[in-house]
Amino acid sequence: MNPLEKTEKLRITIQDVLDAVKSQRERNKLGQFATPLPLALDILGFAKSLIPETKVRFLDPAFGTGSFYSALLQTFGQSEVEAVEGYEIDRRFGEQARTIWKETDLHLHIADFTKASPDDRLKANLLICNPPYVRHHHLSQRDKERLRAAAESATGVRLSGLAGLYCYYMLLAHQWMDQNAVAGWLVPTEFMDVNYGTELKNYLMKKVTLLRIHRFDPSEGQFADADVSSAIVWFRNASPTTDHSVTFSEGEGLSNPNTSRVVPLSRLKATDKWTPLVKHASWEIAEPTMRLSDLFVIKRGLATGANEFFILDEKTARGHDLPAKFLIPILPMPRMLDSDEVFAENSGEPKLKRKLYLLSCGLAENAVRQDYPALWKYLRSGIVQGIHGRYLCKHRTPWYSQERRPPAPFLCSYFGRTTESRETPFRFILNYSNATATNAYLMLYPRPTLQNALDLDLSLYRKVWTALKQITRDTLVVHGRVYGGGLHKLEPKELLKVPADGLLGILANYASGK
Numbered sequence: 471m472n473p474l475e476k477t478e479k480l481r482i483t484i485q486d487v488l489d490a491v492k493s494q495r496e497r498n499k500l501g502q503f504a505t506p507l508p509l510a511l512d513i514l515g516f517a518k519s520l521i522p523e524t525k526v527r528f529l530d531p532a533f534g535t536g537s538f539y540s541a542l543l544q545t546f547g548q549s550e551v552e553a554v555e556g557y558e559i560d561r562r563f564g565e566q567a568r569t570i571w572k573e574t575d576l577h578l579h580i581a582d583f584t585k586a587s588p589d590d591r592l593k594a595n596l597l598i599c600n601p602p603y604v605r606h607h608h609l610s611q612r613d614k615e616r617l618r619a620a621a622e623s624a625t626g627v628r629l630s631g632l633a634g635l636y637c638y639y640m641l642l643a644h645q646w647m648d649q650n651a652v653a654g655w656l657v658p659t660e661f662m663d664v665n666y667g668t669e670l671k672n673y674l675m676k677k678v679t680l681l682r683i684h685r686f687d688p689s690e691g692q693f694a695d696a697d698v699s700s701a702i703v704w705f706r707n708a709s710p711t712t713d714h715s716v717t718f719s720e721g722e723g724l725s726n727p728n729t730s731r732v733v734p735l736s737r738l739k740a741t742d743k744w745t746p747l748v749k750h751a752s753w754e755i756a757e758p759t760m761r762l763s764d765l766f767v768i769k770r771g772l773a774t775g776a777n778e779f780f781i782l783d784e785k786t787a788r789g790h791d792l793p794a795k796f797l798i799p800i801l802p803m804p805r806m807l808d809s810d811e812v813f814a815e816n817s818g819e820p821k822l823k824r825k826l827y828l829l830s831c832g833l834a835e836n837a838v839r840q841d842y843p844a845l846w847k848y849l850r851s852g853i854v855q856g857i858h859g860r861y862l863c864k865h866r867t868p869w870y871s872q873e874r875r876p877p878a879p880f881l882c883s884y885f886g887r888t889t890e891s892r893e894t895p896f897r898f899i900l901n902y903s904n905a906t907a908t909n910a911y912l913m914l915y916p917r918p919t920l921q922n923a924l925d926l927d928l929s930l931y932r933k934v935w936t937a938l939k940q941i942t943r944d945t946l947v948v949h950g951r952v953y954g955g956g957l958h959k960l961e962p963k964e965l966l967k968v969p970a971d972g973l974l975g976i977l978a979n980y981a982s983g984k
Contacts, residue, residue, distance in 0.1 A: 485535045505600045510541035516724040520652045525552035529594035531583040533558040538598045557583035593648035600656040601639035632666035647707040659699045662744035663951045678705040682717040720748040746948040758969030766914040768962040771907035772875040775862030791844035797827035799905040804883040818904035830872035875906045878913035885959040894943040895958040900935040937972040
C-alpha cells in the first residue's frame with residue numbers, strides 16, 4: 471500500500487467517525503454529506519479532460535475531510551499540482567483534515583467560505599466542490615440578506631430568498647476563479663426545475679460558459695445518507711459564444727452516460743425546466759392543443775399541521791365523543807387506497823374498510839367549552855401536546871379550524887415512485903364520495919365547461935378518469951421533479967401544464983353525440 475492509499479484509508483476511517491457523532495437530522499440541517507471516493511475520482515477524471523496541460527491551482531470551498539483532494543492527487547499527481555486551497559467551516563472536520571493531509575501542500579482554512587475574500591494573486595484554474603445542501607428555511611433572515619448581497623456583488627445576480635446555501639456558494643466562488651478556469655459543482659438537481667433556480671440558471675447561461683450538466687441516475691442516490699437527486703454542473707469562467715451548445719447527460723458515471731444530448735444555448739434560454747432535456751428537447755415536443763389547465767383548477771390538498779391529531783378513524787372519534795358536525799370525511803394516504811376508484815355509501819361517505827375523519831371547528835374556545843365539553847376536552851389535550859403552537863396551527867384562527875377543500879371528483883397523488891407493480895409514480899383517483907383530501911393529493915376541480923358536461927352525462931366521469939390515467943409516465947415525469955431514490959413530485963402548477971389532448975377527444979365526441 472503506497473502512502474496515498476494509506477492516507478485515503480485513514481481519511482475514510484475518520485470520515486465515518488465524524489459522521490457518526492452527529493445524528494442524521496443534524497447533518498441534514500447542516501447539509502453535511504461527504505462525497506464517496508469513487509464519485510470523486512469520476513469527477514476529477516473528467517476535470518482532467520477539460521483543463522490544458524498546465525499546473526493545477528485547485529480550490530475546494532467545502533473541503534470536509536478532502537475526498538476531492540484525494541481524487542485530485544490520484545488523478546493528477548502531486549507534481550502536476552501547483553497550489554491547493556480549501557475552506558471548511560466545521561472545525562472538527564477542518565482539524566482532522568489538516569492532520570490527514572499534513573504531509574502535502576494543502577493550505578486549508580478553517581473558516582466560513584461565504585465570508586472570505588478571494589486572493590487575486592493566485593486564483594484557481596480548477597474548482598471542484600460539493601457545497602453544503604442547506605435549505606433556505608435553515609438560514610436566518612440576516613444570513614440570507616448577507617449572502618444575497620455578497621452574491622450580487624460578486625456576479626450581479628440576486629438570488630431568490632428560497633435559494634439553498636449551495637446556490638450562494640456557486641455565485642460567491644466566481645471571484646475566486648481565474649479566466650478560463652474550470653468549475654465542477656456537485657449539487658441537487660432541483661435548481662434546474664424550480665422558480666428559485668431561475669437566477670442561478672441565468673448565471674450559468676450568461677456569466678460563464680456552461681459545458682455540461684450530468685444528472686446521476688435518481689434511482690441510484692450518490693449519497694447513502696441523503697434523499698437528494700444530484701447533478702454535476704461543469705462550466706468555464708468565460709463568456710459564452712452566440713452559437714454555444716451545452717451537453718446534458720444522465721447515468722451512473724460521467725465517462726459512460728446512459729443518455730447524452732447537445733442543446734443549443736439559444737434553446738436553453740427559452741426552456742423553463744432543464745431536467746427533461748436529458749431525455750428530449752422541449753422544441754421536439756408538439757405543442758398540445760389543450761392542457762389540463764384548460765379543464766381543471768388544481769389545488770394541493772389541505773395541510774393540517776398535525777395529521778396525528780386532526781385526522782381520526784371512526785373508533786377514535788367515537789371514543790372521544792366528538793360531535794359529528796365537526797368531522798369531515800377525508801381520504802387516507804394514497805398508499806392506503808386499495809383501488810384508484812373510491813365509491814360512496816348512501817350517506818356520501820367513502821366506502822372504505824377504515825373510514826377517516828378530519829376534525830375542524832370554527833367556533834371560538836369559549837363557545838366550544840360551553841356547548842361541546844367533549845370536544846373541548848380533546849382540544850385541551852392538543853394544547854398539552856403543543857399542537858396549537860405548531861407553525862400552521864398558530865397561524866389559523868381558531869387553531870383547530872382547517873382550510874376549506876371541497877371534495878374533488880378527480881385526484882392525483884402528489885408524489886410517488888415507480889415500482890414493479892406500478893409503471894408510473896403518480897395515481898389518478900376517481901372519487902365519487904364527499905371526502906376531502908390531505909396535501910398528499912392534488913385535487914382536480916373541473917372548470918364550468920367540463921363540469922356542465924359531467925352534470926349532463928354522468929358516464930363522462932369515468933371516461934375523463936380513463937383519459938387521465940392514459941397520460942404517459944414520461945409526460946408526467948417531464949413536468950414534475952425528481953429527488954433521491956427516484957421519488958417524483960408534481961406541484962399544482964406543474965400538473966396544470968400537462969397536455970390534455972386525450973381529454974379533448976372525449977369532449978369532442980360528447981359534443982357530437984357519439
